[in-house]
Every structure is written in C-alpha cells, then in structure tokens.
Amino acid sequence: MTTYYHSVTLDDSKCKGCTNCIKKCPTEAIRVRKGKARITNERCIDCGECIRVCPYHAKKAITDKMEALGGYQYKIALPAPTLYGQFPSRYDRKAILGALKAQGFDEVFEVARGAEIVTEAVKKILMKRDCPKPLISSACPAVVRFIQVRFPALIDNLVKIDSPMEVSAMLARKRAAEQTGIRKDDIGVFFISPCAAKATSVKTSYERYSSNVNGVLSMADIYLGIVRDMESKKYDKVLIQAGIEGLRWAGSGGESLSLQAESYLSVDGIHNVAKILEDIENEKLGDIEFVEALSCTGGCLGGPLTVENGFVAAARLRKHLEQSRYMERAEKRMDYSEVDLVWQKKIEHKPVLKLDENLQEALRKMGELESINDKLPGLDCGACGAPSCRALAEDIVRGKSHETDCIFKLREKVRDLAIQMMELEGKMPPVMDDSSNGEEDLKK
Amino acid sequence: MSNGILTLVYDIPAMDMISAGEASSNVKKKLKQLGVNPLIVKKVSISMYEAEMNAVIHANGGSATVNIGTDEIVIIIEDRGPGIENIDLAMKEGYSTASDEVRQMGFGAGMGLPNIKKNSDSLNIESEIGKGTRLEIAIKFTS
Ligand SMILES: Nc1ncnc2c1ncn2[C@@H]1O[C@H](COP(=O)(O)OP(=O)(O)OP(=O)(O)O)[C@@H](O)[C@H]1O
Ligand code: SF4
Ligand code: SF4
Numbered sequence: 127m128t129t130y131y132h133s134v135t136l137d138d139s140k141c142k143g144c145t146n147c148i149k150k151c152p153t154e155a156i157r158v159r160k161g162k163a164r165i166t167n168e169r170c171i172d173c174g175e176c177i178r179v180c181p182y183h184a185k186k187a188i189t190d191k192m193e194a195l196g197g198y199q200y201k202i203a204l205p206a207p208t209l210y211g212q213f214p215s216r217y218d219r220k221a222i223l224g225a226l227k228a229q230g231f232d233e234v235f236e237v238a239r240g241a242e243i244v245t246e247a248v249k250k251i252l253m254k255r256d257c258p259k260p261l262i263s264s265a266c267p268a269v270v271r272f273i274q275v276r277f278p279a280l281i282d283n284l285v286k287i288d289s290p291m292e293v294s295a296m297l298a299r300k301r302a303a304e305q306t307g308i309r310k311d312d313i314g315v316f317f318i319s320p321c322a323a324k325a326t327s328v329k330t331s332y333e334r335y336s337s338n339v340n341g342v343l344s345m346a347d348i349y350l351g352i353v354r355d356m357e358s359k360k361y362d363k364v365l366i367q368a369g370i371e372g373l374r375w376a377g378s379g380g381e382s383l384s385l386q387a388e389s390y391l392s393v394d395g396i397h398n399v400a401k402i403l404e405d406i407e408n409e410k411l412g413d414i415e416f417v418e419a420l421s422c423t424g425g426c427l428g429g430p431l432t433v434e435n436g437f438v439a440a441a442r443l444r445k446h447l448e449q450s451r452y453m454e455r456a457e458k459r460m461d462y463s464e465v466d467l468v469w470q471k472k473i474e475h476k477p478v479l480k481l482d483e484n485l486q487e488a489l490r491k492m493g494e495l496e497s498i499n500d501k502l503p504g505l506d507c508g509a510c511g512a513p514s515c516r517a518l519a520e521d522i523v524r525g526k527s528h529e530t531d532c533i534f535k536l537r538e539k540v541r542d543l544a545i546q547m548m549e550l551e552g553k554m555p556p557v558m559d560d561s562s563n564g565e566e567d568l569k570k
Numbered sequence: 571m572s573n574g575i576l577t578l579v580y581d582i583p584a585m586d587m588i589s590a591g592e593a594s595s596n597v598k599k600k601l602k603q604l605g606v607n608p609l610i611v612k613k614v615s616i617s618m619y620e621a622e623m624n625a626v627i628h629a630n631g632g633s634a635t636v637n638i639g640t641d642e643i644v645i646i647i648e649d650r651g652p653g654i655e656n657i658d659l660a661m662k663e664g665y666s667t668a669s670d671e672v673r674q675m676g677f678g679a680g681m682g683l684p685n686i687k688k689n690s691d692s693l694n695i696e697s698e699i700g701k702g703t704r705l706e707i708a709i710k711f712t713s
C-alpha cells in the first residue's frame with residue numbers, strides 16, 4: 127500500500143507519550159508505542175483534535191513555508207474568511223487584505239468570494255427534486271473524510287461541488303492569466319489556512335485529480351507579518367470582493383444562513399458531528415433539508431491553525447459582517463453560473479475500520495475480540511497505549527498488540543508465575559532438600 | 571445458516587429513552603467493522619431500531635439476540651409485554667396505539683412495523699395477548 131499523505135504529524139522530540147491525545151481521536155487513529163504517539167495515517171481525517179489537546183505541542187500540521195512563493199513569477203494569496211477574525215476590531219478588511227498582499231503577493235483573492243459562488247450552486251442542488259435528504263455540506267474536508275471512514279452510507283448525501291478554496295483558486299488563476307498574460311503554470315496560488323484538513327486536500331485531493339492550489343500557508347505563520355504591517359502602514363486600495371454571504375462561512379451556521387434553506391441543522395465539533403451523522407444514518411433527520419457539519423468547535427474560526435481563540439474571533443468577525451453591508455467592492459457582481467463546479471472524482475468508502483477482507487475471518491476475529499474484551503478490566507486507562515480496552519482487544523486480534531500490554535493482565539500473569547515458582551520451589555529434588563525429615567532421622 | 575456464526579445478546583430496558591436504541595446502534599458498529607456492505611448495514615440498523623423501540627415503548631422492554639453468519643443476519647426481539655391483538659392490522663402503515671405521551675416523543679406514526687417489512691428479507695411475528703411478542707427479522711448480505 128502506498129502511504130497516504132496527510133498533514134497532521136507528530137514531533138517525536140516533543141512527545142512524552144502521555145496518552146492525552148489517544149482518547150480524543152474520533153477515528154481511534156493514535157496509539158502510544160515505545161513512549162511515543164503513533165498515527166495510523168489511513169485512519170486520520172486531519173481534524174486537528176490531537177493538535178488542540180497535546181499539552182507539549184508535539185502534534186503539528188505540515189504546511190508550506192513562505193519560501194514556497196519563490197518558485198513563481200506571480201503570486202496570489204487566497205485568505206480564508208477566518209483570517210478577518212484574527213485581529214483587533216480597529217483593523218478593517220481593507221487593512222487586513224492590504225497587509226496580507228504586502229507579505230510578498232501580487233494579488234489577493236478572497237475565498238469568501240468563492241464561497242458565494244458555491245452557495246449559489248448548492249441552492250440549485252437543493253431545488254432539485256431528487257436531492258437527497260438531508261443534503262450534507264462538504265465544506266469541511268475533515269467531515270468528508272470522517273464520512274468516508276465511518277459513515278459510508280452517507281456519501282450519497284454529500285454536496286459534490288468544489289470547495290470555496292478550489293473555486294477561488296481556479297478563478298484567481300484564470301483572471302490573473304488573462305490580465306497579465308503570464309502563463310498559468312507561472313502563477314502560484316496560496317491558500318491562507320486555518321485548517322490542517324485543507325492542507326491535506328491540496329496534497330491528496332479526494333475530489334479532484336489535482337488541486338488548483340499550489341501551496342497552503344498556515345494562518346498562524348503569516349499572522350505576525352500582517353500585524354506588523356498594519357501597525358506601520360496605511361492600506362487604502364480596495365481589494366474587497368466578498369459580501370456577507372461569503373464572509374459568514376467562517377463560523378458555524380454561516381453557510382446555512384447564506385443558503386436560506388427551509389430547514390437546516392448546523393453542528394460543530396467532531397464528536398457532536400459524529401452523533402448527528404449517526405442520526406442521519408438512522409433516518410431520524412429526514413425532516414431536515416440541509417446539514418452543515420464542521421469538525422472544529424465554532425467552525426473554521428476554531429480551526430487548529432488560527433491564532434485567536436475561536437469565540438473571540440467569532441465576535442470580531444461579526445463586526446466585519448456588519449461592515450460588509452456598506453463596504454465598497456473592487457469587483458462588481460460577476461456572473462459565474464457557467465463555471466463547472468462538479469467534483470471530478472467519485473469519492474469512495476475507506477474501509478479502514480474493517481477487521482478482515484474475508485467476512486468469515488472477520489466474524490472469527492470479532493468473536494475473539496469480544497471474548498478478549500470481556501476479560502480486560504474495562505477501565506479504559508490508556509496505559510497500554512490504546513484509547514480503550516476495546517481498542518486494545520481490537521489491536522490484539524489484528525496482531526498488533528498482546529494481552530500483556532494491559533498492565534492488569536501483566537500483573538495477573540506475574541502473580542500466576544510467582545505462584546508457580548513458589549510451587550516449583552517446594553518441589554526441590556530430595557538430594558538438595560535440606561529440610562527433609564528423612565535425613566534428620568538418619569542422623570539421629 | 572452458514573458457519574462462522576457470531577451471537578450477540580442485548581437487554582432492552584423498558585421506557586428508558588436515554589439508552590433506547592443502544593442495541594441497534596451497537597450492532598451497526600459491529601457490522602461496519604465486519605465490512606458488511608453499507609446499504610445492508612443501513613437496512614439492518616433501521617429494522618432493528620424499529621423493533622427495539624417497539625419493545626421499549628409498547629412492551630416494557632425485552633431482549634435482542636442477533637446471529638450473524640457469512641450470508642445473513644437474523645435478529646430476534648422478544649418481550650413479555652401485552653402482545654399484539656391483530657398482527658395484520660398492526661402491519662398497516664399508520665396504525666398505532668401509541669399514547670399521547672409517546673407521540674410527543676416523536677413516535678407513534680405507525681410506520682415501524684411496515685418499515686421493518688420493507689427493509690428485511692423475511693419478517694416473522696409471533697404474539698400472544700398477555701404473554702408477549704417475538705419478532706424474527708432476517709436480512710441477507712448478498713444483493
Ligand atoms: N412489541 C410490541 N408489543 C405490543 N404491541 C406492539 C409491539 N410492537 C408493535 N405493537 C403494536 O403495533 C402497532 C404498530 O406498530 P408500529 O411500530 O408499526 O407503529 P408505532 O410503534 O405505533 O409507531 P412508530 O413505529 O411509527 O413510532 C403499535 O402501535 C402497537 O399497538
Ligand atoms: S488529526 Fe484527528 S483524526 Fe488525525 S490523529 Fe489527530 S485526532 Fe486523530
Ligand atoms: S471546521 Fe474548518 S478549520 Fe476545522 S477542519 Fe473543518 S474546514 Fe478545517
């Protein structure tokens with residue numbers, strides 16, 4: 127199997143093997159082995175939960191560095207709308223976009239603009255008679271991957287339309303090529319990301335043959351440069367393209383509001399998302415038209431690569447939402463209804479949780495798993511490096527762990543051995559046994 | 571039934587709306603782990619959920635016995651509740667004797683049994699007034 131590339135990784139030197147992360151992972155992708163956390167790549171959906179919970183900052187998301195800009199003649203920054211919530215309210219969007227451009231870009235294209243185009247496309251799907259109910263947003267790639275791994279029956283319900291990031295990248299490149307005459311390949315498009323899952327989408331796309339984005343820069347990495355420039359300079363050029371419909375995609379519920387769906391549900395935080403997906407799978411939410419599910423608490427504003435606390439960022443974004451009503455735009459409303467936004471690839475079930483390829487064998491392993499699980503203490507203490515006793519039992523039947531990895535089982539075994547040794551000791555051969563009465567008798 | 575059978579047994583508590591549905595959700599998880607086709611998993615979880623809820627709501631709880639083989643799954647839900655007076659009538663879409671209280675919780679559309687019928691390959695109901703009800707639901711893995 128070729129190794130699946132994804133963004134979230136471990137910094138070995140910082141990891142203390144504390145097991146904080148293993149219980150938080152929604153796909154049970156992490157185990158602690160030899161004192162270090164190990165991620166099973168195929169299971170990881172890049173939700174970033176482990177990054178948030180690690181007290182030693184040993185979990186990180188791999189993104190591109192600013193040096194990546196060097197490879198292109200013309201550089202475009204694609205800020206996620208989350209960016210606007212990262213700075214104190216005294217900076218308006220004009221200033222933020224101006225300072226962002228000054229970080230080494232020739233142009234900026236707001237992903238919020240792409241979000242508006244996607245909104246229109248999704249509205250059309252919702253109007254179709256054969257639209258699955260509920261339709262599930264594909265805005266969050268971590269949720270899409272979660273569905274691929276744990277809820278394959280819901281793949282049909284996903285919106286199969288390019289993400290705002292992809293749409294923005296495609297349009298920005300096209301526009302720049304037309305306006306400057308520079309070859310498309312010499313134009314570098316960089317997403318300014320709050321999100322590890324999006325970084326993975328650019329490198330290993332599930333919906334496209336290749337991404338329109340050339341690199342992903344962490345919002346946290348570019349943050350300081352923007353603050354510094356906003357402090358020292360004035361930015362007056364109007365670079366604003368997007369309105370409220372696009373901006374509010376940054377927070378939980380924003381996409382739904384823009385869609386004006388009749389009945390919608392918005393849920394955030396991956397463990398809450400799991401419960402809702404479970405309900406949809408059980409056909410309990412047939413009365414809901416649209417479900418917006420975001421992996422991070424508060425939506426992308428709570429993304430793992432943001433700087434500001436998600437709740438603070440939400441308050442600050444609100445200001446930008448209000449201002450957007452009267453802010454002048456650089457681009458007049460353009461008609462993008464002709465752009466083809468449908469996914470190129472069919473996304474598939476990733477059966478990584480399966481016990482075996484063969485059902486008979488899988489059943490045998492399941493039976494064994496149950497009986498091992500029954501004998502484990504059920505404390506879910508994590509000392510074995512697995513998130514729960516059940517997960518350890520699963521690892522054992524998969525041949526990846528041993529029963530004695532459980533410290534309680536190990537103690538039991540040691541005690542049994544000790545008893546056996548005591549018994550053996552009592553069975554010394556008579557020639558060496560000085561406590562034998564027989565000998566004493568003879569001496570007398 | 572084919573060899574390699576795995577048997578799972580669950581207790582279904584009475585009128586406990588917090589843990590209601592746990593047995594079917596647990597079976598669903600296991601079928602996914604076994605790699606059973608997602609569409610079949612869906613049929614199983616819907617059928618079993620409806621039968622489980624009927625035992626919770628109409629019959630003071632009961633038990634579920636699930637037998638998984640290599641080509642089908644058989645779910646038996648038994649209770650010692652009041653029994654069903656007229657099974658043919660109970661099978662009709664929209665027929666329900668659910669109380670107002672139960673309806674307020676979102677049940678009582680009279681769609682449970684018809685839904686089980688629709689999602690399963692065979693459904694067998696035995697019921698005796700005052701003694702209880704036994705549902706046997708079979709769903710094949712192929713198709
Ligand atoms: N286990 C049972 N014990 C006693 N009566 C039952 C049992 N299961 C079903 N019934 C009777 O059959 C009727 C129809 O059941 P069905 O599951 O189709 O609908 P419901 O439970 O009333 O509503 P819904 O399933 O749509 O919430 C019930 O209202 C009840 O009178
Ligand atoms: S990013 Fe999410 S899915 Fe991946 S290892 Fe961390 S917690 Fe698990
Ligand atoms: S909620 Fe937003 S930031 Fe978080 S994983 Fe999903 S897309 Fe990324």
Ligand SMILES: [Mg+2]
Pocket residue numbers: 620623624678681682683
């Ligand atoms: Mg019912």
